Amino acid sequence: MTSTLFTGGTVVDGTLSEPRVADVHVVDGRVTEVGPGLGVEADTVVDCTGQTVLPGLFDCHVHFMFEQPSISRILQTPFSLAFFQAAQRMRTTLATGITWVRDAGGSDLGVAEAVRRGVTPGPRMQIALTMISQTGGHGDGWQLCGAHVDLMPEHPGCPSGVVDGPVEMRRKVRELVRGGADVIKVATSGGVLSPRSNPLHGHLRDDEIAALVTEASAAGLHVMAHAQATDGIKTAIRGGIRSIEHGIYLDDEAIEMMLERGTWLVPTLLAPRAVLSQADAGVPLPDAVVAKARMVSEAHDESVRRAIAAGVKVAMGTDSGVGVHGTNLDELAIMRDLGMSELGAWHATTQVAAELLGVEEDHGTLEPGKVGDVVVLDGAWDDLAGLGERVSSVWLAGERAPV
Secondary structure, eight states, X not given: OOEEEEEEEXXXXXXXXXXXXXXXXXXXXXXXXXXXXXXXXXXXEEEOTTEEEEEOEEEEEEOTTOSSOOHHHHHTSOTTHHHHHHHHHHHHHHHTTEEEEEEOSSOOHHHHHHHHTTSSOOOEEEEOOSEEBOTTSTXXXXXXXXXXXXSSOOBTTBOOOBOOSHHHHHHHHHHXXXXXXXXXXXXXXXXXXXXXXXXXXXXXXXXXXXXXXHHHHHTTOOEEEEEOSHHHHHHHHHTTOSEEEEOTTOOHHHHHHHHHHTOEEEOOTHHHHHHHHHHHTTOXXXXXXXXXXXXXXXXXXXXXXXXXHHTOEEOOOOOBTTBOTTOTTHHHHHHHHTTOOHHHHHHHTTHHHHHHHTOTTTSSSOOTTSBOOEEEEESOTTOOTTGGGGEEEEEETTEEOOO
């Protein structure tokens, strides 16, 4: 039997309970007790006085296989180098307190298995492999010159996601399931980084989404939708898709639909900010991409603000990879600025996110019986400034993470 005792810290347990000074006892990888002054013996005692103690944190939308992508960078990067870079990005992400992620495209089964088998440190992860898209959609890397330059290049572990029609859709979902996908991702609208799509246009029809959700459900998998356009958001909600990623052009009807059906929103508020920061820094991005990022920025914040006010379930996700990995926790302050309380932002990054990923039975809160993933943070829980730099230590199932 091995045990770890976290003593004297302010515990934010992920449940929206009021933070309190308490101890957390982890035995053989699971939380056994949470309470003040437990006074139990342990193999390892971590003094958390003056610090905040949290459950392992979640980012529901990352891309480990790229970072700050541009066409010129993609063309000048050897294919296999990205896998080694992904290992470093996973380590960096874990070090910032993120112990669970959904990789929303790019990472294949080998990347996930490298973490699962202990080959490289990284967060626990679900993978989508690639993003399903219609021809000319957000996942179609066709360029004006006629060449294809994809953010997620096709290879045996990551097939092309371009489909048209219910029959092709059904086949593609089965192919992704065969390849080891834990979640299916689809683009029901255009997007910012894609060369020829428009974030204002909805993509794919109801019969195509019905085929997708039917096949994913048969395999026991949930579906996430890159959905920025209003019509694309509504198509995804109508079709029974579990989460809306980005949700840039939400209207009142879409918000009501999400409330009625219990659909999650993963805002990824850092993503357009990251694109604009790169453009301002002189990164060679296509003019159309920069123009789209500027167009969506203000609408994005306003849509998320209204969704939060209405009570839509919001799970934290950043689209890390569009920006720099390791900055994930900067998302919390933006959510706070758009109407969440500080405690609500932590809740979105713990219990709510665990429920979205379907792992709430074992993760997302510090409660007896849960897996002892623990993050120790310097300073007060309600100070959301500079969170990534304030992570003191990260623990997976009671063992200090090798970061």
